[in-house]
Amino acid sequence: MPQSSQPVGLPAELLSSTAMIAACRARDFGRIFKLANRAGFSNARIARLVDITQSRVGEVITRRQIKDMDVIERVADGLRIPGHMLGLARRGWESPPTASPAHADTITAPPAHADPVCTLPGVDLDSILAVAASPRLSPATVRALHSSIEDYWRRDDEHGGETLRPAVVGQLRYVVDLLKEAGEGEYHRNLHGVAAELARLAGWTCFDARQYSQARTYFAQALQLAKAVDDRPFMANVLSCMSLQATYEDRPADAIALSTAAQDCTRWHGGTPRVMSMLSMREAFAHAAMNNRTATHAAIKDAQSHFGRISDSDDDPSWVAYFDETKLIVDTGIAYGRLGEADAAEPLVTDALRRGHEGNQRGRAFHSFWLARIQLQRGNLDQACRTAGGALAIASAVDSERVTGHLREFHQLLLPHRREPAVRTFEMQLRAALR
Incomplete structure (x- = not known):
């Protein structure tokens, strides 16, 4: 088949398959490329469409993931994967094209009467928002955007923000685009608030990944957006x-x-x-x-x-x-711990951990390492190692460089005691967790 007659992007039946939807939701680009291979897209063709090298395509398929936002967007645009499937804003090419028999295999937007939720099974709230074709705003639009942000924060607490950031940045761009259509009035103010929240969340995920320069950029954007509507x-x-x-x-x-x-x-x-x-x-x-x-x-x-x-x-x-009260207690304990006032700090952090961190895995890992550090300040080496060892499983399940940094700092504090049995046991647990 001559190249000019090949479909522009992945076929619609592949995009609507359960396997592709799951791969896109997880941003498993190795799996996405493998599924494209099965649909007749060679590595060379994928490389050409996505504007990366063929060897890079092979690396992604075998072991290497894509995290760069620009490359993720090129995958979406090159393979014609709708933005909502990858947690991105609606792509510019997703506008319904003029019907033409020569492009029968090209992905088109659903007819105006179709239900977008039913078109691709399993889409979540972010997908519903991103697939909306009309820029018209309503109270439901703003409520849905706020619900989406709440869900982002929940997932940030559970899993860390590293893998979440591309979706947050994509939705931030989407809302900034909506602002251009909003005119003046209450919706304009509400959208400024939504955009400010998304910019702060983007900054927070960068901060949690210790990407400080990028975090400052997003925090500055959040300040400007909030300042525009005088949200002090x-x-x-x-x-x-x-x-x-x-x-x-x-x-x-x-x-x-x-x-x-x-x-x-x-x-x-x-x-x-x-x-x-x-x-x-x-x-x-x-x-x-x-x-x-x-x-x-x-x-x-x-x-x-x-x-x-x-x-x-x-x-x-x-x-x-x-x-809440638990957060006040644990933060007070950490402040005492920073001062070296371990006797006052330990019961507070212990109490907060006992009260629980429902859904907040990162917080639990973070506070557990602080408790271990405080226990070490008090000279309780065995207890500190047990506390840190218990936190390893939680920490390994959370993608947070900030938590990892606290783990490294605690490990450094153990160096003077590295010959002690408790430290050796902890280091064995650490090696096992890092495999």
């Missing part, structure tokens, strides 16, 4: 994320400045007691990083005071709902 509490939320990142980057002076700016930003602009408590705790982390005991204890006291004023009538923004 959300601006404070973003500043608090930047403060936490500065603490991790060993820039405690910047962390303090950002945390106090966050509090100033929202104090007279809708900062509920729960919001102010969370922001005070971020300030405590920053002071603890500078080993300023007086300022750390003062910030913790402020956080507890604000939290004590929380009432059912507060109009809390949804993004601060996670900051």
Whole structure:
């Protein structure tokens, strides 16, 4: 068959197959390429369509995954995989083409009367949003977008944000495009809020992966989007994320400045007691990083005071709902741990872990390593190794470089004790977990 008569992209029956839908949802590009091979797409042809080398196609099929966003988009465009299947925004070529017998095999959008949910079985909420052809907005559109963000955060807690980021960035681009169609008014403001939340989430996933420069770019975008609609509490939320990142980057002076700016930003602009408590705790982390005991204890006291004023009538923004009593307790324990006040820290972190972290696997792993570190500060080497060993299984199931970093730091702290039986046992568990 001459090349000009070959289908532009993958055949519709392959795209609607259960195997392809599952492979796309998992972003298993090796599997996607294998399925394309079976449909008559050689490695050379895939390489040409996707604009990568043929050897790279072979590497992806055998062992190497694709994580670069630009390459993921080229796969979608080259093989004509609808954006929603890969967690991307709707692609430009997905507009319904003019009917033509010469392109009978080309993938076309479903007829206007078709139900897009039924066209491809198994699609989730993100897919439904991305496949929507009309830019017309409604309250349902905004509610659905917020539901999608809630689901992203849930999956971020469970699995980490590394593999989630391409979908978040894709939906951020989709919402920014919607903003161009929204005009002025309430929908325009609501979409700015949605875009700001997605930009913050994109920044957070980069921060969790310790990709700090990229995180700052998305946090800056979130600030600009929130500023455009004068959402001061959300601006404070973003500043608090930047403060936490500065603490991790060993820039405690910047962390303090950002945390106090966050509090100033929202104090007279809708900062509920729960919001102010969370922001005070971020300030405590920053002071603890500078080993300023007086300022750390003062910030913790402020956080507890604000939290004590929380009432059912507060109009809390949804993004601060996670900051409950258990979170206040564990963060207080971690702040004490940063100061080296292990006797005060251990019962607090232990209590928080006992209360549970339903659905938050990363949080449980993160706090378990902090508990192990605090126990080591108290000289309880055997107990610290047991705690860290128990956290390994959780940590290995979460794609979070931040958690991995805490594991590495704990392992470094064990070096002076490496001949001890408890340390040797932990290192055996560590090697097994890393296989």
